[in-house]
Amino acid sequence: MFTRMLRSRWFGPTAGIFIVLLILPLFAPRFYVYILALIYVTSLLAMSLNMVVGHGGMFQFHHAVFYGVGAYAVALMLTKTSMPIWVDFIAGPIVAAIIGLIIGWFCVRLSRLYFGMLQISLGSLIWAIVFRWYSFTGGDDGIHGIPMPSLLSSLNNSYYFILIILVICLIMMYMILKSPFGSTLQAIRDNPQRCEAVGINVRHYQLLGIVVATFFAGVAGVLFVVLEHSVFADLLFWTLSLEIFIMCLLGGWFTFAGPILGAAITVALRTFVGKYTEYWTLILGIMLILVIFFLPEGVMGFFQGLFKPGMKEVAERGK
Amino acid sequence: MGSVGPAELICQLLVGFSRSMILFVVCAGLSFVLGVLRVPNIAHGSLYMIGAFATFSLTKMFAGSVGFWIALIVAPLLVALVSLIAERALFCHLYQREHLMLLLFTFALSLIIGDLVKIVWGAEYRSVSAPALLKGSVSILGASFPRYNLFLILIGPLVAIALWLFTNKTKIGKISRAAAVDREMVGVLGINVSWVFAAAFVIGCYLAGVGGALVAPTVSITLGMDHTLIIEAFLIVIIGGLGNMWGALVGSLIFGVTHSFGVLFWPQFAIVFPYMAVVIVLLLRPKGLLKSVW
Numbered sequence: 094m095f096t097r098m099l100r101s102r103w104f105g106p107t108a109g110i111f112i113v114l115l116i117l118p119l120f121a122p123r124f125y126v127y128i129l130a131l132i133y134v135t136s137l138l139a140m141s142l143n144m145v146v147g148h149g150g151m152f153q154f155h156h157a158v159f160y161g162v163g164a165y166a167v168a169l170m171l172t173k174t175s176m177p178i179w180v181d182f183i184a185g186p187i188v189a190a191i192i193g194l195i196i197g198w199f200c201v202r203l204s205r206l207y208f209g210m211l212q213i214s215l216g217s218l219i220w221a222i223v224f225r226w227y228s229f230t231g232g233d234d235g236i237h238g239i240p241m242p243s244l245l246s247s248l249n250n251s252y253y254f255i256l257i258i259l260v261i262c263l264i265m266m267y268m269i270l271k272s273p274f275g276s277t278l279q280a281i282r283d284n285p286q287r288c289e290a291v292g293i294n295v296r297h298y299q300l301l302g303i304v305v306a307t308f309f310a311g312v313a314g315v316l317f318v319v320l321e322h323s324v325f326a327d328l329l330f331w332t333l334s335l336e337i338f339i340m341c342l343l344g345g346w347f348t349f350a351g352p353i354l355g356a357a358i359t360v361a362l363r364t365f366v367g368k369y370t371e372y373w374t375l376i377l378g379i380m381l382i383l384v385i386f387f388l389p390e391g392v393m394g395f396f397q398g399l400f401k402p403g404m405k406e407v408a409e410r411g412k
Numbered sequence: 413m414g415s416v417g418p419a420e421l422i423c424q425l426l427v428g429f430s431r432s433m434i435l436f437v438v439c440a441g442l443s444f445v446l447g448v449l450r451v452p453n454i455a456h457g458s459l460y461m462i463g464a465f466a467t468f469s470l471t472k473m474f475a476g477s478v479g480f481w482i483a484l485i486v487a488p489l490l491v492a493l494v495s496l497i498a499e500r501a502l503f504c505h506l507y508q509r510e511h512l513m514l515l516l517f518t519f520a521l522s523l524i525i526g527d528l529v530k531i532v533w534g535a536e537y538r539s540v541s542a543p544a545l546l547k548g549s550v551s552i553l554g555a556s557f558p559r560y561n562l563f564l565i566l567i568g569p570l571v572a573i574a575l576w577l578f579t580n581k582t583k584i585g586k587i588s589r590a591a592a593v594d595r596e597m598v599g600v601l602g603i604n605v606s607w608v609f610a611a612a613f614v615i616g617c618y619l620a621g622v623g624g625a626l627v628a629p630t631v632s633i634t635l636g637m638d639h640t641l642i643i644e645a646f647l648i649v650i651i652g653g654l655g656n657m658w659g660a661l662v663g664s665l666i667f668g669v670t671h672s673f674g675v676l677f678w679p680q681f682a683i684v685f686p687y688m689a690v691v692i693v694l695l696l697r698p699k700g701l702l703k704s705v706w
Contacts, residue, residue, distance in 0.1 A: 152512075199695065202698070203698050205511075206452070206511070207650075207698055207699065210646065210647070210650040210694070211694050211698060213643065213646065213647070214647050214650070214687060214690045214691050214694055215691055217643060217647070217687050217690075218684065218687040218688060218690075218691055221681075221683045221684045221687050222681070222684055224683070225680055225681050225682075225683060225684060226681075227680070330639075331639075331643050332639055335454070335516075335519050338516060338519075339516065339519070339520075342516055371530070372527045372530065372531065374523045374524075374526060374527050375523065375524055375527035375528070377520075377523055378520040378521070378522075378523035378524035378527070379520075379524065381516065381517075381519070381520035381523070382502065382517065382520045382521075382524075385506070385509075385513055385516060385517050385520065386505070386506075389509070389513065
């Protein structure tokens with residue numbers, strides 16, 4: 094598996110980018126370091142969604158819930174308990190995966206739009222509870238000033254922590270998607286009936302896919318807390334779920350790295366366009382419409398299509 | 413909590429009904445679009461928001477209580493016009509695409525409309541006062557009940573009957589129902605399906621505008637009201653059965669009444685109750701309570 098990754102055409106450029114990102118905080122202004130870290134967190138979230146939507150073909154409409162649950166789990170552990178710090182950090186993804194297992198267990202029995210709708214309703218239920226349970230989750234105020242271990246208190250240190258976790262997660266996701274499990278998931282996306290016929294337990298695989306993806310969403314939630322030192326109920330609101338969808342669309346569904354690009358575009362747009370005008374969502378909306386009309390496979394998918402005509406057919410098959 | 417008398421109980425039930433009726437008007441439109449076009453229209457909530465803001469402006473423009481009545485007629489038409497432009501300029505070119513793309517397109521539309529509303533009306537809270545005829549409250553079993561809410565309870569069934577007459581008794585209504593079941597066949601019969609879709613979309617959005625105008629005197633009108641509404645509307649349409657108008661009515665009643673009883677018994681978690689009801693319904697009947705047209 095590793096050797097395949099090393100031999101990949103993309104390995105050289107990726108390693109180059111990684112090294113640049115590694116030395117960047119030494120001279121880049123604080124603000125840019127923060128934005129980059131935010132892009133990493135968002136990328137991980139978008140990649141985790143793409144695992145189920147782009148590669149798994151499931152209508153995971155309320156992915157933000159798992160991100161928020163991961164963030165809240167670690168925030169509550171850090172503020173309300175005195176467990177060792179690594180337990181707190183592990184708790185985020187674990188709780189997110191457990192919630193993913195419960196919600197997924199109900200959802201995989203349904204198809205397509207009904208799947209998505211049941212997930213939205215279950216997710217909204219969790220959001221509503223978090224939003225109103227002032228004594229436990231802080232309600233709509235959220236939790237602020239979460240104590241962090243001294244190692245992660247400076248921005249540069251959290252930047253490195255986030256970057257390293259992101260890279261580890263990306264390698265894990267890559268390996269999962271290239272494994273027999275990942276191939277099965279993509280096969281189910283392309284033709285569930287045939288998969289059923291050759292003896293694959295479709296629901297079982299889909300559920301496992303959801304659990305894995307929600308685990309990574311939980312990791313992203315933990316990283317968000319590391320970066321922001323706060324959580325709020327908007328992390329679980331459904332508009333964020335659709336924003337992640339947009340990131341995947343902008344980057345490209347059927348590519349591995351597309352969501353990273355989409356997340357970078359969205360975060361950069363919000364930060365830099367948001368500086369000049371408060372109407373950045375207008376620009377995002379217009380961009381989105383342009384992408385839907387002219388680049389339905391996303392920016393990354395479009396460029397891959399230019400270099401590798403075969404990719405387009407793969408993308409077509411997904412529909 | 414404490415002691416809850418029968419008067420409060422009935423009043424709260426009526427409050428729930430009146431809120432249900434606004435939800436119903438909006439959801440009937442959403443359900444209609446969903447049934448005919450098969451598109452979950454996220455921009456529906458934004459059109460509802462335009463309806464509410466337009467009502468605010470129109471009541472300002474025409475002084476006195478006549479302003480509200482004018483707004484009730486003009487604001488939905490304005491919303492219908494906006495939706496017609498969006499449909500003919502952009503949306504109609506996408507019908508062949510997959511569902512997810514249509515969904516994301518409507519989300520993009522809602523982002524754009526949200527910001528346009530911000531540009532036109534600003535980010536402040538706005539309020540509309542009910543017309544003189546519907547101001548004040550009446551006494552029901554000794555508890556006072558706002559007159560405007562009674563008006564809402566009357567308006568809901570009227571809209572339901574009008575929509576039922578439209579879909580069952582008029583030609584275009586029948587065509588749109590047929591297009592929902594089998595669009596190819598309708599096209600084969602020589603009917604311009606694209607315009608049927610446009611008509612259905614505009615009618616659905618018109619209802620969103622009516623809902624926006626009706627809700628204006630009862631809430632503070634603000635940005636973000638679209639996002640809270642649309643998620644509720646989706647859940648209502650789903651628990652009722654996609655594209656089924658009576659389903660939208662049943663769903664709205666479930667949603668509104670559970671919420672108002674939540675307010676009565678456990679105010680802090682009032683918004684949790686409707687979601688809980690939705691989850692229970694979906695777990696028992698994943699495809700909705702009534703028959704879906706899909």
